[in-house]
Amino acid sequence: METLFNRLYSSYHQNVYQFLYYMVKDRVQAEDLSQEVYIRVLKSYDKFEGRSSEKTWILSIARHVAIDWLRKQSTVKKRVMDSFDWDRRQIKDAAPLPEEIAVRGEQVQWIYNALHACSNDQRAVIVLRYIEQLSIAETSEALGWTESKVKTTQHRALKAIKHHLSEQGQMLNEAAK
Template structure:
């Protein structure tokens, strides 16, 4: 199904949902994980993203690609989760099960067997820098798309991206020096 076809869909059936999940599910999960650094939260956020899309596909009007739209929803829901903490359980009861973790976020990240050392470095970045870097490097979004997803100006995106790259390069070199 082309991106342009989705804008004519008023109500989604489970087959279409299955198609979207197969095509973008892992990408969505990865972004949720990279933003929250928590495996369980990434599970819940991915679920919320697809439920929201299932209920609100009529809001997709093709202004961006389907992938960018999904990434935008994922980012917003992830930020919401991180901001609202427990009170979110009122509307998303599944949150509570994911919140009851006994280990710190950083420890959990290590336990997730991150594939590359570089990801450990990226996960050390503050959220504002991390999200820009991930959207650009991993998801290959343009400046304009990132500005739209993050709700900030292109100038701010550029400045944050430059800072993120600088920091990661510094950590990366520092790490290499010890090896």
């Protein structure tokens, strides 16, 4: 007999992990946060009323877990701001592992980097809409927002990504000269 955890894990783990990975930009941290999501899901499953799909409900919990983690990281960053070498930060490259680069095309890599030029809310919308392929309504449910807010945030995110990609293209053109 399949347990609730096994069913939820087999059905949604890839979606949860992928969402968290795009939000926190770290494989190990995304796996740790995935565990936190399932702990919260199992603790509150009896309160799930079915007004949304299980998937959007679980992704909503994943979003909250990611936001909590990002807030903690922001607090830690504020403590070390005075000793941070901003010039090195601009030089430092947080690119994915070589095998990931090989799997993704160069254009996909640019988009991945551009995604991190977005705010956390914008990134969440882009990941849910274009990577998880949720509809506007499902994204609205997962984020607890109105459909109008999802559309507006999506529009702003796409604009930010386009701007970032445009800047990257200009930098490449200048470097090629």
